[in-house]
Amino acid sequence: MKTSYASSSVLPSRPDSNRSWRKIRGSRHIDKKDSSLPPYTNEQTAQTLKDRINQSRKFVLLASENSNQSKWVPWELGLADGYKGIGRVAIFPNVQSNANTAWTSWEYLGLYDRIVWGDLEGESERVWMVYNKKSHTACNLNVWLSR
Template sequence: MSYLTFNKLNSMPQTIQKSFNENTQFNKSNTVFLSHRHTDKEAVKKAVGFLAQFGQKSYIDWLDHSMPSRTSSETADKLKQRITKSHKFVLLATPKSLESIWIPWELGIADGTKGLDRIAILPLLNNDRTWDEREYYGLYNYIEQVSDGRWGVFKQGQSEGVTLEQWFES
């Protein structure tokens, strides 16, 4: 099994990479809340395309015009509402995400409202085998690619999981 890398993401078909605007939305309950570091904007755009391959629309907070222009308790309240309303929660874990103060908070909200089965970590790495993760990420499912090229959702350390399509449908 291997993780998603920047090279894999960049080599995906242009139709996937260009689907960013079509696959973000704010009001549907089946939306995926995509937790991410704001400095990863280009990777986020491509990750939205990656998730769209599996029929998913992503909620991206910096595209939500109802968000305040400066972060505040109102920002936190709106994010909490969006996480609660979303169908699934995916954390885009890049090397820069370790610097985020919002990602751990968002993950905590998701943990308390979604349960473990509706949360997954999507590592996006420079190489597909190793990464510096937070210790508590091990509590959650991971999105990984299996040897036949399909993407799946797995509990840490387990080789059996479900396809990404199945996970999104559940």
């Protein structure tokens, strides 16, 4: 169930918050660390990525300031949207400040919920949450991942 939230920030605002990221449940697939991928991009790379995305329950795009230079990021996001639907895809903007919005230069990124750090109604401390900008609601990231 989504609930309203009080405030959020893209990056944690307290020194120990990196440890809080480790509390997030779920498995992760990081392309660059996948030893089953061939060293050079080819059809096998594409098929492996398609399979990984299709097998996952949720898809989180880690959007950096350089993501807009990638030819694979829009392809992976499109696959995830097609396989999962818009409600099972979230964007995690990995930028150094809230003022940095270069990663938003792709207008379609605004279609998806964002992962943010902040105060969530009903939580005793700040948490990672999935925020829906249109409805101005959010839910705890662990809850979103478990659905």
